[in-house]
Amino acid sequence: MFISRPATHSRSSGKTLLLGPSPLPHPVSATTVGSKCFAKCVTKPGSSLSGSKSSCISRCVDHYIEATGIVSRALFSTTR
Amino acid sequence: MENSAEMQRFIEFTADSYLNITLQQEQQKAMVSEMVGKLTSVCWDKCITSTPGSKFSSGETTCLTNCAQRFLDMSVIIAKRFEMQ
Numbered sequence: 001m002f003i004s005r006p007a008t009h010s011r012s013s014g015k016t017l018l019l020g021p022s023p024l025p026h027p028v029s030a031t032t033v034g035s036k037c038f039a040k041c042v043t044k045p046g047s048s049l050s051g052s053k054s055s056c057i058s059r060c061v062d063h064y065i066e067a068t069g070i071v072s073r074a075l076f077s078t079t080r
Numbered sequence: 081m082e083n084s085a086e087m088q089r090f091i092e093f094t095a096d097s098y099l100n101i102t103l104q105q106e107q108q109k110a111m112v113s114e115m116v117g118k119l120t121s122v123c124w125d126k127c128i129t130s131t132p133g134s135k136f137s138s139g140e141t142t143c144l145t146n147c148a149q150r151f152l153d154m155s156v157i158i159a160k161r162f163e164m165q
Contacts, residue, residue, distance in 0.1 A: 040128075
């Protein structure tokens with residue numbers, strides 16, 4: 001959904017203008033997802049991130065990105 | 081000579097309009113992206129209460145969808161409320 005399209009703009013002449021629309025900026029920032037997943041997965045910070053915590057974090061990041069997709073579909077899908 | 085000056089104006093005008101449209105589109109994209117990001121953050125806090133399992137439950141998915149759509153409904157109400165004043 002947020003995969004960028006190439007920044008080109010085709011004209012009717014068939015030539016390609018390189019100054020085209022940029023890709024949609026990604027709505028998920030690393031700081032946001034970091035604070036969300038830190039809150040979920042690292043409730044009691046120890047001397048290092050245990051394996052279970054790191055796997056929790058990687059699952060959490062995947063979920064957060066999935067949630068972004070769900071929210072954006074809910075906002076913009078034509079079949080409401 | 082006159083022709084080429086006119087052509088020059090036309091080219092400048094076209095380039096100007098093109099840049100304006102592009103700028104507007106970029107601003108819109110930034111706004112959309114910001115809104116999706118903010119809404120995801122709000123709805124995540126509301127809907128995802130457990131530690132992340134292997135997959136989203138269907139309840140969580142429904143909650144996220146509802147959350148986003150109700151937020152839209154609310155925005156409409158708030159906009160109307162401001163119009164009244």
